[in-house]
Amino acid sequence: MLRGLEIRDMLIIDRLELAFQPGLNVLTGETGAGKSILLDALGFVLGWRGRAELVRAGAEQGEVVAWFDLGPDHPARRILREAGLPEGEELILRRVNSVDGRKTAWVNDRRTTGEVLRALSDVLVELHGQHDDRGLLNPRGHRQMLDAFGGLDTGPVRQAWGRLGAARNALAEAEATLAAVREEEEFLRHAVAELDRLDPQPGEEASLDARRRAMQGAEKIRSDIARAHAALGLEGAEGILGDAMRWLEGAAERAGGALEAPLAALNRAFIELGEAQQGVEDCLEALDFNPGELELVEERLFAIRALARKHGVLPDDLDGFAADLRRRLAAVDGGEQQVATLRAAAAEAHAAYESAADLLSAARHAEARRLDVAMAAELAPLRMERAVFRTEIAAAEPGPEGIDAVAFTVATNPGAPAGPLNKIASGGELSRFLLALKVCLTRGSDGLTMIFDEIDRGVGGATADAVGRRLRALAEDAQVLVVTHSPQVAALGAHHWRVEKRVAAGMTTSTVVPLGPEARVDEIARMVAGDTVTEAAREAARALIAAT
Missing domain, CATH: 3.40.50.300 (P-loop containing nucleotide triphosphate hydrolases)
Incomplete structure (x- = not known):
């Protein structure tokens, strides 16, 4: 107030x-x-x-x-x-x-x-x-x-409209996503198949590169080690030392013990030579590989690097990139089902909205008739008992407030056309x-x-x-x-x-x-009589006040 x-x-x-x-x-x-x-x-x-x-x-x-x-x-x-x-x-x-x-x-x-x-x-x-x-x-x-x-209460209709809007938005988003991935479906299927065939693993590129370098280095040094291995064998040092040992052992009895120390030294040399031969053989065995393996390693290494360049990612990221492509491809495969589910949800939300809006519309029609009756009761004391007030309800575009357009219309005389309040009624009416x-x-x-x-x-x-x-x-x-x-x-x-x-x-x-009371009488008397307030006007004013 x-x-x-x-x-x-x-x-x-x-x-x-x-x-x-x-x-x-x-x-x-x-x-x-x-x-x-x-x-x-x-x-x-x-x-x-x-x-x-x-x-x-x-x-x-x-x-x-x-x-x-x-x-x-x-x-x-x-x-x-x-x-x-x-x-x-x-x-x-x-x-x-x-x-x-x-x-x-x-x-x-x-x-x-x-x-x-x-x-x-x-x-x-x-x-x-x-x-x-x-x-x-x-x-x-x-x-x-x-x-x-x-x-x-328009709340249920507003809530149903909100749920319908959310369902429609989700459906539209899913349909747009499905349409977008469908445009790249052929690419996705080809790329996923290519990645699945190669199946690159995180860290594999670095491992293959190290193996390749090792094999390339082994090719360069293995020939020298093999030659050294041959020089230490029977055709080389081992054979010569063996001959020397036999010759000295045959002469030792006649040398009166003078060859014992040289023979002991040669024996030790044989032992050291054997250890050297074994070490060289172990090295040759470690460097021994299938000549075709280097070609296979290089082929896979180059394939991984080429695929990474093709898709603009690092070689170690190919596995994650493949997973992302699979998810996008799954969106194509599962998109239809998702869209069908969302379409059903949108239809259900629309049916719920229509039900709530129909209930509200029915209530509005009932209240419109009640308002018309109430208006008729109010217009009679105002000397307008011949006037007709109508609450018109027409179909409107669905929205958060329902499906009704409401307008108050009047007809000032029986049989006269009804129209908007401000177009039909005169000033006093x-x-x-x-x-x-x-x-x-x-x-x-x-x-x-x-x-x-x-x-x-x-x-x-x-x-x-x-x-x-x-x-x-x-x-x-x-x-x-x-x-x-x-x-x-x-x-x-x-x-x-x-x-x-x-x-x-x-x-x-x-x-x-x-x-106050007297001033009020004078004011109402002025309103009755105009500029000149007479006693008769005051009496009229008092009569008006008393009649209330």
Whole structure:
């Protein structure tokens, strides 16, 4: 509920502070006194788009402060939490407009944006008038209004729509992936087969290279070692030493022991020669390899290196590269099954969405009929019993809010064609349609302040009285502010303010005065009689007040 409004240096308002009350609050005053300025100021602090130049002439900046009471479950609290703003039992909005056009806003003394103000305004205040184009007359909001009237829960449809969207996205992604890998299927199958045939292992390239180098080196030294082996054998050193041993042994008996030492040395030489021969033989055996093995090693080594160059990877990475190719090929082979599974899931999600949307649509049709009946009951006291209000529901593109397009239509006379509210109804009729619709839609909207800007224009007499009584009934469950020129409406107010224009020291200012019982009689009498207030007009005013 709006508890107060403070305005400084805005348009022709110098300084003004208003304390509003629950129930029906009435603002009256002569044309041009500044009633619309109050609404401009309130709209400014709520972030609404309005006049570009609001600062009072001669002032450096204009400022508006509005404060509201918030119940524990008021929807404004959610907006405050999402914006990271402090909460409390009172919500204080403050906005400053400098003379150069800059605008700065605060919520509960915390700097904020116009976007946050507008989000808060949606749950704090509703403004309605004959030319209402942001509320009841806007067909884009009629579906939401019908849902609110019927207390319909659109959550299951939104959730089903979200699941359907996720299923469709997953299917589209899988189909795109399958189409992409199919384009390289031939390459994948050839590359995987080639890699499988070669089956390169991590570290194999380095091992083959080392083996190749060893075999290449062995070819160069083996011939020299073989020649040395031959020189140490029977055709070489071994044979010569053997001959020498035989010759010396035959002469030893006749040498008188002189050959014993040489023979012992030769014996030792035979032993050393045998060890040398064995070492050379072991080396030759180690260097012995199949001449075709070098060719095989080189062939595999070069094949591995060529395949690595072909695919632009290191030889040791060929095994991982092959695994990746196999996974991509598996996507081709398993893609069809995955797509079929996802297609079935998408069909199931679509069926679930259709079921939820059909249930919601059926509920909307039922609530539409109930709203039409409620509107007929509201229009009769407003002297529009011949008018027909219809809630039209047509098929719409499926979406998170369902499959229905909702529009409020009216026919002002029996047999007349129905059409949109703002195209069919005249000014006075439109006011009453909007009021009746607001009465029907507002039930249960605790904490909302409704402002009606001259919604009674174009009606008078008993019709104006009926409008006033509906406004008062509406104010029983919500705070209502009415800007009116109708004495019948003003007489029904629980709280009454008069907007006045004053000229002092050559400066025009607008102010708002709360009216006591006698001042209220004079104001309503002015509204009845015009500029000259007579005693008869006062009696008429008293009669209007007494009749409430």
